[in-house]
Amino acid sequence: MNATVASTTVASTTGSAPDGLSLRDVLRHPTIMIGGSIMLIMIAAALLAPWLGTVDPQSLSGARRLKPPSTDIWFGGDMVGRDVYSRTIYGARISLMVGLSVAAISITIGLTIGLLAGFVRWVDAIVMRVMDGLMAIPSILLAVALIALTGASVANVILAITLSEVPRVSRLVRSTVLSLKERPFVEAAIVVGTPFPALLWRHILPNTLAPLLVQGSYIFAAAVLTEAALSFIGAGTPPEVPSWGNMISDGRLVFQIAPHLVIFPGVALALTVLAVNMIGDGLRDVLDPNFRAR
Amino acid sequence: MTLLQIQDLKKHFPVRRSAMEWLKRAPAQSVHAVDGISLDIAAGETLGLVGESGCGKSTVGRSIVRLEDATAGTINLNGAPITTLSRGAFRSLRKDVQFVFQDPFASLNPRMTVAQAVGEPLLNFGMTDPVERRARVAELIERVGLRPDQIDRFPHEFSGGQRQRIGIARALGLNPKLIVLDEPVSALDVSVQAQVINLLIRLQQEFGIAYLFIAHDLAVVEHISDRVAVMYLGKIVEIAEKRSLFARPRHPYTQALLSAVPVADTDVRRDKIILKGDLPSPINPPSGCRFRTRCPIVQSICAKEEPPLRPVSAAVGTHSTACHFAE
Numbered sequence: 001m002n003a004t005v006a007s008t009t010v011a012s013t014t015g016s017a018p019d020g021l022s023l024r025d026v027l028r029h030p031t032i033m034i035g036g037s038i039m040l041i042m043i044a045a046a047l048l049a050p051w052l053g054t055v056d057p058q059s060l061s062g063a064r065r066l067k068p069p070s071t072d073i074w075f076g077g078d079m080v081g082r083d084v085y086s087r088t089i090y091g092a093r094i095s096l097m098v099g100l101s102v103a104a105i106s107i108t109i110g111l112t113i114g115l116l117a118g119f120v121r122w123v124d125a126i127v128m129r130v131m132d133g134l135m136a137i138p139s140i141l142l143a144v145a146l147i148a149l150t151g152a153s154v155a156n157v158i159l160a161i162t163l164s165e166v167p168r169v170s171r172l173v174r175s176t177v178l179s180l181k182e183r184p185f186v187e188a189a190i191v192v193g194t195p196f197p198a199l200l201w202r203h204i205l206p207n208t209l210a211p212l213l214v215q216g217s218y219i220f221a222a223a224v225l226t227e228a229a230l231s232f233i234g235a236g237t238p239p240e241v242p243s244w245g246n247m248i249s250d251g252r253l254v255f256q257i258a259p260h261l262v263i264f265p266g267v268a269l270a271l272t273v274l275a276v277n278m279i280g281d282g283l284r285d286v287l288d289p290n291f292r293a294r
Numbered sequence: 295m296t297l298l299q300i301q302d303l304k305k306h307f308p309v310r311r312s313a314m315e316w317l318k319r320a321p322a323q324s325v326h327a328v329d330g331i332s333l334d335i336a337a338g339e340t341l342g343l344v345g346e347s348g349c350g351k352s353t354v355g356r357s358i359v360r361l362e363d364a365t366a367g368t369i370n371l372n373g374a375p376i377t378t379l380s381r382g383a384f385r386s387l388r389k390d391v392q393f394v395f396q397d398p399f400a401s402l403n404p405r406m407t408v409a410q411a412v413g414e415p416l417l418n419f420g421m422t423d424p425v426e427r428r429a430r431v432a433e434l435i436e437r438v439g440l441r442p443d444q445i446d447r448f449p450h451e452f453s454g455g456q457r458q459r460i461g462i463a464r465a466l467g468l469n470p471k472l473i474v475l476d477e478p479v480s481a482l483d484v485s486v487q488a489q490v491i492n493l494l495i496r497l498q499q500e501f502g503i504a505y506l507f508i509a510h511d512l513a514v515v516e517h518i519s520d521r522v523a524v525m526y527l528g529k530i531v532e533i534a535e536k537r538s539l540f541a542r543p544r545h546p547y548t549q550a551l552l553s554a555v556p557v558a559d560t561d562v563r564r565d566k567i568i569l570k571g572d573l574p575s576p577i578n579p580p581s582g583c584r585f586r587t588r589c590p591i592v593q594s595i596c597a598k599e600e601p602p603l604r605p606v607s608a609a610v611g612t613h614s615t616a617c618h619f620a621e
Binding site for chain 2: 183184185187188189190191192193194195198202203206207
């Protein structure tokens with residue numbers, strides 16, 4: 001007990017995050033540590049792709065065609081002779097970019113809509129019914145329809161997935177705001193004369209951000225998977241852009257004789273989603289006082 | 295000198311009708327939480343407001359700080375009509391009337407330090423210099439019996455009693471003339487209750503603040519109050535100088551409440567008045583006297599005529615009660 005008291009005091013004096021939680025506490029959490037390390041490797045791979053012994057992911061070479069992995073061609077070659085290793089590394093760029101953009105954009109839009117709906121009655125009545133309508137459509141179906149309308153490009157994929165995630169975020173924010181509004185500490189802030197913008201900034205937002213951050217990590221993971229699924233069925237990134245989804249889709253045809261075409265992008269995809277989910281679980285544990293072990 | 299004057303205050307909460315009721319044109323119903331009460335509080339005095347859960351006592355307190363908007367009636371603070379001012383105009387009056395909440399765990403933002411929480415009212419009212427604000431917070435924290443070196447801690451590092459002291463320090467910061475204390479000690483251990491009440495009495499003597507002390511228990515109110523008002527189902531049934539009320543309660547409801555107060559002396563034998571039944575629904579209060587459904591001395595007149603709050607003989611000061619049979 002004494003040790004934990006001492007550690008929280010140290011944390012609150014050195015840390016930057018609110019409620020006595022320092023960045024060090026967050027990083028020390030085991031699942032965040034493991035998930036974060038995998039994520040760091042993925043991000044490094046995506047950023048440093050040209051310098052990691054890769055060749056042009058589009059270049060064709062008859063010699064590499066359907067070659068199994070070897071010390072020479074690390075992940076082997078695909079059926080038209082492209083280098084699977086280079087394509088997997090470059091594919092990380094697409095997946096991470098889609099995941100990050102979808103998470104960031106849907107949180108920004110969802111936060112705005114959720115805050116408005118939580119405070120303004122008529123916005124709540126109208127906008128949340130629209131959100132209910134959007135949520136009734138399966139997200140893949142919605143995305144396929146949008147891509148069919150607008151054409152395949154990375155930007156359109158991001159837009160399509162974002163559109164189906166926004167309702168979830170705004171619902172979460174709205175319900176958090178509605179419950180926060182009734183909390184005595186918010187009423188206490190009103191009683192001491194806190195103007196509305198300050199009320200929002202000091203009391204509502206900080207207490208909304210924690211669940212939102214956790215939700216954001218799950219959105220990231222879901223977006224990576226949805227992008228892969230869209231590419232797999234040919235409604236995602238255009239064929240010339242290497243993405244894990246269309247790599248798995250291409251490799252599926254020759255899976256019996258060259259399983260490495262599916263295995264490498266598949267493992268990369270699974271690892272990324274696992275890592276993001278681990279970070280999300282860890283954040284939930286660390287940020288939610290009810291889950292906190294100490 | 296009268297500081298706060300409440301006249302015929304009413305607060306009705308509309309009851310939502312279901313779609314079926316709406317189609318059938320059922321009449322709109324409302325909960326009569328507060329149904330016409332009048333009170334005065336003089337500068338520097340403590341008025342205890344007592345009643346069981348659901349009688350509307352907290353709604354009275356919340357109306358004074360505009361956490362609820364009154365349905366009817368007026369509240370005057372130093373001559374300023376609180377109930378009719380716009381929210382913006384009322385904000386400048388918030389300096390004069392502050393509020394302490396019942397639950398010391400829920401009334402502090404878990405992500406703000408003591409310095410931030412107690413400093414918030416100061417910042418809101420123009421003390422923008424952080425050094426000056428910190429010094430003032432440290433002074434306030436010391437006033438309520440905590441150590442100034444604790445101001446950078448977070449609420450979860452304090453006990454319930456300590457948190458309530460923080461809540462009191464926050465209310466004190468703006469030098470209010472009136473503090474509404476909404477059951478400030480009912481969430482605390484009995485040993486801590488006494489400490490907090492003594493702190494409140496000391497602060498009142500130092501700063502001359504008036505209190506509206508809301509409680510569900512007469513024993514707590516007895517120590518701190520100058521006058522006591524007893525509420526039942528949205529109405530005041532008895533209001534008197536403390537000593538007069540405790541010496542000779544006239545309303546059968548007050549008598550029942552008093553008989554429920556535990557006594558340390560085992561030689562004293564008292565007849566306990568046990569009230570039967572529950573509080574009637576405030577949606578459809580009983581006709582005539584609202585207490586008649588549970589009253590031990592009920593007569594036929596009680597269902598027909600509502601007894602007005604009228605003065606009765608008092609041992610000290612004034613004493614009014616709303617019972618047909620009080621002399």
